[in-house]
Amino acid sequence: MDEKWNALAKYNLWKGNTFPLGLERTSYLDKVEGFVGNSLIKVLVGQRRSGKSYILRQIAARLVSERGIHPRNILYVNKEYLEFDFIDDYRVLEEVYRLYRERLKPQGRVYLFLDEIQNVEGWERFVNSHAQDFVEPCELFISGSNSKLLSSELATLLSGRYVEFQVFPYSYGEYLRLTGQPADRESCLSYLQIGGLPELHNLIGDDSRRQYVASIKDTVLLRDIVERKPVRDVKLLDDLFVYLVNNASNILSIQNVVNFFKSKGRNASYDTLSNYLGYIEEAFLAHKADRYQIKGKEVVAGHGKYYLNDLSFKNYLYPGFGYGVGYLLENAVYLDLRRSGYAVYTGSVRGKEVDFVGIKGDRTVYVQVAYLMEAGQTLEREYAPLRAINDSYEKYVVSMDEVSFPSLEGIRHVQAWRLGSLLLDG
Numbered sequence: 001m002d003e004k005w006n007a008l009a010k011y012n013l014w015k016g017n018t019f020p021l022g023l024e025r026t027s028y029l030d031k032v033e034g035f036v037g038n039s040l041i042k043v044l045v046g047q048r049r050s051g052k053s054y055i056l057r058q059i060a061a062r063l064v065s066e067r068g069i070h071p072r073n074i075l076y077v078n079k080e081y082l083e084f085d086f087i088d089d090y091r092v093l094e095e096v097y098r099l100y101r102e103r104l105k106p107q108g109r110v111y112l113f114l115d116e117i118q119n120v121e122g123w124e125r126f127v128n129s130h131a132q133d134f135v136e137p138c139e140l141f142i143s144g145s146n147s148k149l150l151s152s153e154l155a156t157l158l159s160g161r162y163v164e165f166q167v168f169p170y171s172y173g174e175y176l177r178l179t180g181q182p183a184d185r186e187s188c189l190s191y192l193q194i195g196g197l198p199e200l201h202n203l204i205g206d207d208s209r210r211q212y213v214a215s216i217k218d219t220v221l222l223r224d225i226v227e228r229k230p231v232r233d234v235k236l237l238d239d240l241f242v243y244l245v246n247n248a249s250n251i252l253s254i255q256n257v258v259n260f261f262k263s264k265g266r267n268a269s270y271d272t273l274s275n276y277l278g279y280i281e282e283a284f285l286a287h288k289a290d291r292y293q294i295k296g297k298e299v300v301a302g303h304g305k306y307y308l309n310d311l312s313f314k315n316y317l318y319p320g321f322g323y324g325v326g327y328l329l330e331n332a333v334y335l336d337l338r339r340s341g342y343a344v345y346t347g348s349v350r351g352k353e354v355d356f357v358g359i360k361g362d363r364t365v366y367v368q369v370a371y372l373m374e375a376g377q378t379l380e381r382e383y384a385p386l387r388a389i390n391d392s393y394e395k396y397v398v399s400m401d402e403v404s405f406p407s408l409e410g411i412r413h414v415q416a417w418r419l420g421s422l423l424l425d426g
Contacts, residue, residue, distance in 0.1 A: 004086065004096060004099065005099060005103060007081075007083035007084060008075070008077070008096065008099070008100060010083065011076055011077075011078065011081065011083070012071070012074065012075065012076050013060070013061075013064065013071035013074060013076075014071050014072050014104065019057040019058075019060065019061055019076075020054075020057070021054060021057055021058050021061055022051070022054040022058075022198065023054075023170075023174060023177060023178050023198070024058060025051060025054070025055050025058065025174065027171075027339070028044075028055050028165060028167060029055070029058055029059060029062060031165055032055075032059055032141075032165060033062070035163050036059075036063070036067075036139070037139075038139075039131055039132065039139070039161065040131075040161060040162055040163050041127060041131050041140045041141075041142060041158055041161055041162040041163070042059075042139075042140065042141045042142070042162070042163055042165070043142055043143070043144070043154065043158075043162050043163065043164045043165065044056065044141070044142070044143040044144075044164075044165050044166075044167050045143070045144055045145070045164060045165070045166050045167065045284075046143075046145065046166055046167035046168060046284055047145060047169075047216075047220065047283065047284035047285060047309050047310070048145045048216060048219060048220055048224070049197055049198070049199060049216050050167050050168060050169045050197070050198070050284070050309070050310075051167055051169065051170070051198045052115070052143040052145075052167045053078060053080075053115050053116075053143065054198070055143075055167060056076070056113045056115055056141055056143055057076070057113075059113070059141060060074050060076060060111065060113055060141075063111060069111065070106070070107075072104045072106050073106045073107075073108065073109065073110050073111060074110075074111045074113065075097070075100050075110065075111070075112050075113065076113040076115070077093075077096070077112075077113070077114055077115065078115035078116060079114075079115060079116040079117065079119040079120060080115065080116050080119075087120055088120065088121060089120060089121035089122050090120060090121065090122035090123055090124075090125045090126040091122075093114075093120055093123070093126050094126055097112075097126075097130070101136070108137070109137045109138070109139060110136070110137070110138045110139070111138075111139050111141070112130065112138055112139070112140045112141065113141045113142075114127070114140065114141070114142045114143070115142075115143050116143060116144060116145060117142045117143065117144050118144040118145065123142075124157040124158060127140055127142060127158065128157075128158060128159065128161070131158075131161060132161070143167075145220075145224055145283070145284070166338075168196070168309065168310075168335060168338065168339050169195065169196030169197045169198065169309070169310045169312075170196035170197070170198055170201075171196065171335075171336065171339055171420060172187075172188060172191050172332070172336070172417065172420060173420050173421075174196070175187075175191045175194075175196065175201075178201055179201075183417045183418065184417055185400060185402055185415070185417065187417065188400065188416050188417040189325065189400070191332075192311060192325060192328040192329060192332055193311075193315060193325075193328070194209075194311075194312065194315065195213075195310045195311040195312030195313075195315055195316075196310050196311070196312070196335075197212075197213070197216070197310050197312050199212060200212065200213070200312055206316065209312070209316050210316040210317065213312045213313060213315075213316040213317055214316075214317060217241070217285070217313060217317065220283050220284075220285055221234075221237060221238060221241070221283075221285075222234075224282075224283040225237065225279045225280070225282075225283050229275075229279050230275075231276070231279070232272075233268075233272070236261075236266065236268055236272070236276065237276050237279070237280075239261075239266075240257070240273065240276050240277065240280065241280055241285060241286070242318060243257065243260065243261075244277075244280065244286050244306045244308070245308060245313055245314050245317070245318045246318065247306070248286075248305070248306055248307055248308055248314070248327065248331055249305055249307070249327060249330045249331065250305065251291070251303055251304070251305060251346070251353075252303070252304065252305065252306060253302050253303050254270055254273055254274050254277065254302070255270065257273050257277070258270050258273055261273070277306075284309050285308070285309055285313070286306045286307065286308055286309060287306065287307050287309065287334070287338070288304045288305070288306050289304050289305045289306075289307065289334065289344050289345055289346045289356070290303075290304040290345050290346070291303040291304050291345065291346055291347075291348060292345035292346065292347050292348065292357045293348055293349075294347050294348065294349040294354065294357065294366075294389055295349055295350070295390075299345065300348075304345075304346060305346045307330075307331045307334040307335070308331055309335075311328050311331060311332060314327070314328065314331075315328075324371065325371050325400065326369070326370065326371035329369055329371060329398070329399075329400065329416055330355060330369045332416070333355070333356065333367060333369050333398055333416070333419065334356065336419055336420055336423060337356060337358045337365075337367070337423065339420075340358075340360070340420070340423040341360050342358035342359060342360045342365070342423070343358070343359045343360070344356055344357070344358050345357040345358075345359070347366065347385075349385065349388050349389050350388045352384060352385035352388050353385060354366055354367075354368060354385045354386065354389070355367055355368050355369045356368075356369075358423075363393075363394075364393040364394070365393065365394045365395075365396065365423070366386055366389060366393060366394070366395045366396070367395075367396050367397075367398060368382045368383070368385060368386055368395075368396070368397045368398070369397075369398050369399070370382045370397065370398070370399045371399065371400055372399060372400060372401055373397070373399050373401055373405065373413075374401065379405070382397050382399075383397060383408055383411055386411045387408075387409055387411065392410075394412075395410060395411040395412065396411070396412050396413075396414050396419075396422075397411060397412070397413050397414070398413075398414050398415075398416050398419055399413065399414075399415065399416065400415070400416050401413075401415065402415075
């Protein structure tokens with residue numbers, strides 16, 4: 001029992017300890033802040049190594065520094081630490097919680113931070129019980145890296161008593177805060193050519209970054225997918241992810257993917273590839289933007305584009321595919337829209353393709369992405385799909401041009417390094 005207690009004391013704030021906090025991710029902290037003080041379970045989901053643990057610790061630190069919560073009223077457990085390997089199911093987690101209450105005797109509301117909770121069997125029983133306990137009131141903040149466990153099944157597992165926050169790697173704005181660079185074309189190019197995984201920015205040199213990104217990809221594929229899903233062909237799963245990297249920003253259907261692998265002599269059925277694509281999405285390695293018919297305002301099932309959760313997978317693992325900055329920029333714009341809270345689709349109107357349709361509440365934005373628009377033909381090509389849309393919603397063309405082009409028929413040109421604040425502010 002003392003060994004378990006020592007593990008808890010080591011990673012908590014009770015004896016004057018401090019948390020490593022990293023770059024303060026204010027956008028997430030502010031979102032969560034609006035839900036502090038109620039019984040809703042706060043759930044952070046996202047790909048491994050995207051910064052969820054740091055955000056949980058930052059929330060806990062804010063409770064102490066800004067709300068005056070006593071450190072003994074905070075319990076933090078990270079299931080990725082070896083010291084907590086013994087917490088393998090909800091019963092053991094309950095024993096740990098009881099040990100904490102007996103030793104520290106916290107007064108009033110307790111704040112529980114449970115990191116990578118999917119590694120505790122039956123975790124939802126513990127969480128549901130304590131979230132509703134009015135005798136020993138608790139407020140729970142949990143994180144996980146598997147969206148099947150912590151997204152599509154949350155409504156069932158937690159009976160609707162939760163609010164979910166999806167965590168992405170660093171945004172361009174966070175990159176600027178981290179590096180102290182100004183918002184301009186040079187820093188934007190630098191961000192696009194590195195990526196947003198937080199630890200990347202503590203590494204020096206392409207070799208060390210390449211090894212790090214490869215280890216993340218392999219860990220996600222093996223631990224979040226192969227160990228939990230009925231994957232019979234691990235090589236096919238890996239090759240499918242490579243295919244998505246190679247074809248990000250292209251309209252795809254599952255049949256397209258089946259045909260590609262059959263052309264390579266691979267035995268891959270429609271159902272198998274459909275399942276594997278779902279697993280990759282569930283592990284947050286990639287995201288699908290479904291096709292959206294703008295005129296009829298309806299989603300078309302079966303077709304869409306896939307975008308990577310971070311540009312580093314392309315930059316460091318598969319840089320030889322011949323895609324330029326425009327490929328990276330389109331992927332980055334997709335992630336910007338998602339970070340800003342939009343549901344994102346790829347649009348179609350009168351036979352023309354619109355890169356993105358972003359919908360958030362009663363706000364809709366149409367976004368076209370181009371690397372450079374200096375040539376007149378490029379300018380016309382990028383504006384044409386937006387001009388074909390017959391409504392009054394916001395329309396933008398995003399590019400890396402040093403000069404800013406004038407608005408045309410209500411369509412605004414936005415330099416890529418200025419997009420993030422525009423999406424948030426309108």
